[in-house]
Amino acid sequence: xxxxSILLSEKRLSPQSCETFVRAADAGGTVIFIxxxxxxxxxxxxxxLEFEAYEPMAISEMQKIAxxxxxxxxVRRIAIHHRTGVLEIGDIPVVIAVSAAHRxxxxxxxxxxxxxxxxxxxxxxxxxxxxxxxxxxxxx
Amino acid sequence: xxxxxxxxxxxxxxxxxxxFVVEMPAGTTxxxxxxxxxxxxxxxxxxxxxxxxxxxxxxxxxxxxxxxxEIALIPPVSGG
Numbered sequence: 001x002x003x004x005s006i007l008l009s010e011k012r013l014s015p016q017s018c019e020t021f022v023r024a025a026d027a028g029g030t031v032i033f034i035x036x037x038x039x040x041x042x043x044x045x046x047x048x049l050e051f052e053a054y055e056p057m058a059i060s061e062m063q064k065i066a067x068x069x070x071x072x073x074x075v076r077r078i079a080i081h082h083r084t085g086v087l088e089i090g091d092i093p094v095v096i097a098v099s100a101a102h103r104x105x106x107x108x109x110x111x112x113x114x115x116x117x118x119x120x121x122x123x124x125x126x127x128x129x130x131x132x133x134x135x136x137x138x139x140x
Numbered sequence: 141x142x143x144x145x146x147x148x149x150x151x152x153x154x155x156x157x158x159x160f161v162v163e164m165p166a167g168t169t170x171x172x173x174x175x176x177x178x179x180x181x182x183x184x185x186x187x188x189x190x191x192x193x194x195x196x197x198x199x200x201x202x203x204x205x206x207x208x209x210e211i212a213l214i215p216p217v218s219g220g
Contacts, residue, residue, distance in 0.1 A: 123219030
């Protein structure tokens, strides 16, 4: 699909290239979600995060999400980029950009993409603390 | 038949490696494999969920496995 950009990479993500990709002459607005690594979780200091992915499946699940979003919402172009490897505080693990003729659809589609990504895409995040490490969301 | 299974995230820590092999009878389903793994590694019970992917797609419990399938353990995902 030439209106979808999917990327899974160990290299630094570029929100700018996502924004550029979703530009369209008939789009009146673009919504961009940028996930960033925060320095604490539940009041505990986080040193860094480590992301691993089941790559071929992660890419195909991200493609499915973009395709579903194009079907459900009146949007033009979608970029979903996710990073793997070791990320420091302030680094960007995920960027989602959506363009649409009108803003409401772009907001809704962007939220749909990030919420669904967190539920279905086989990517795992480990939080590294000063005194240990935890696979996020593994346990109830 | 021997099934080669990839493990990711906490599942990799639990089984102690990225790839492991289990011997299962022909006709084994995703559900059978899950039950087998819960018996051999009871700590899987403590996870919020444990799914199995077959050839890079989520597999239903009824899906019958074959030796050449690419099988992966998918513990609760946490991307984003």
